[in-house]
Every structure is written in C-alpha cells, then in structure tokens.
C-alpha cells in the first residue's frame with residue numbers, strides 16, 4: 317500500500333470509529349476504541365491480551381483476562397497427545413472468564429470478527445512453545461458436516477486460516493502445512509459443553525476417522541481447537557491420528 321493510501325485508510329478508520337463507537341460483544345456496553353491492533357512492533361511470541369483485544373472489548377472486560385500460570389496439567393495415562401498449550405483460562409474460581417465468554421460469542425453469536433485477534437493470540441502461543449521442526453501439519457478439530465452446515469464455519473479452522481501468511485510476516489522460519497482433508501468427524505455428537513466428565517468421553521468415542529493415511533505417516537501434528545476442558549475431543553482425535561501412523565499429535569487451544 318502506498319503511504320497516501322495508508323494515510324487515507326487511517327483517516328477513514330478514525331472517522332468511522334468516532335462516529336460509530338463499538339459495542340462490547342461480552343457485556344454489550346458501548347465504548348470508544350482507543351487503540352488499533354497493529355502488531356508490527358510487538359513481540360509475536362508474547363502478545364499482550366489487552367493490546368490485541370482492545371479494539372474489540374470494552375476496557376472493563378479487557379482488564380478481566382486471566383492468563384495461564386502453570387503448564388503442569390498432571391499426568392493422565394489415557395492421554396494420547398504429547399503436549400498441550402493454551403492462551404488463557406476458561407474458568408476462574410468456577411466462573412467462566414471474560415475470555416471464555418468472548419470465545420462463546422465468536423462461536424455461537426456470529427461475532428466472526430473475533431477470529432482475527434483470536435488467531436493472532438493463538439499464533440503467538442504456537443511460536444512461543446513450539447520449535448519450527450516440531451510441527452509438520454496443523455489441523456483444526458473437524459466438525460460433523462451437519463454442524464458445519466448449521467454454523468456455516470469451523471471455528472477451529474478460522475483460528476489458523478492465516479497462519480502461513482503470519483509466519484512470513486513475522487519471519488518465523490517454519491514449514492508447517494495447514495491440513496483439512498485428513499481428519500473427519502463421521503459420527504454426530506452432542507455439544508461437549510452440555511456434558512460432564514465420563515459422558516464427554518462416551519460422546520466423542522469413535523466419532524473421528526482418518527482418510528488418506530499416507531498424508532500423515534510419520535508426521536508431527538498440531539491439533540487446534542477453541543476450548544480444552546476435559547480434553548476428551550482432542551484425545552479422540554490424537555488417538556486416530558496415531559493409529560493412522562502420525563509420529564505424535566500436540567494440542568493448542570485458545571482457552572483451557
């Protein structure tokens with residue numbers, strides 16, 4: 317973009333923001349955006365929630381973010397994935413966090429514009445915790461075709477759609493590929509959010525399958541989802557990927 321165009325678009329954006337203040341998707345409060353989320357001068361490995369989300373959430377919701385403090389999730393003998401990381405907490409003191417509420421707005425209330433900042437936050441965690449040779453394929457947890465048609469999008473895919481471009485922008489020398497045509501959810505399942513513990517495991521048991529095994533043979537895979545609660549879904553996905561010949565599967569989610 318030429319400088320002239322850049323200045324033009326900045327003026328237009330300024331005018332739009334002055335005339336149309338934003339509505340916070342989490343609490344519905346009207347607020348004035350104070351910053352834009354230009355990340356070019358930020359350290360991509362340590363993106364700051366407030367900076368990234370400030371054009372989208374009101375100041376009060378912004379300050380309610382709860383970062384993940386411990387990476388120690390305890391051992392689970394049935395765990396099929398190698399390691400898992402997330403950007404923020406899903407619950408705090410049994411209460412859903414602002415972050416979780418914003419994710420719900422994105423997924424169920426058509427606030428698709430949140431895909432952009434969420435994707436940036438997720439990419440930040442990816443480059444912070446994975447070395448470039450650690451991942452060959454990045455895969456969204458798939459939806460059942462019926463759910464996909466109902467919703468119109470796979471929220472997990474929207475969280476990685478621009479990762480290749482972002483890797484170039486931020487000079488992350490990594491040659492992972494986004495792969496959407498290997499892992500499928502062939503069985504209809506209830507939304508996990510409505511279930512607890514063991515019934516979540518039952519719900520997703522044998523719901524996934526791998527087509528085209530040669531594509532994943534010996535590959536190091538990163539599974540992407542919006543929320544990691546009991547891990548039942550990603551565990552099932554990791555199981556079929558390993559059966560299909562993957563070397564390992566890791567997990568990255570926005571919240572946990």
Ligand SMILES: [Zn+2]
Pocket residue numbers: 340341342343344345373374375376377378
């Ligand atoms: Zn708010």
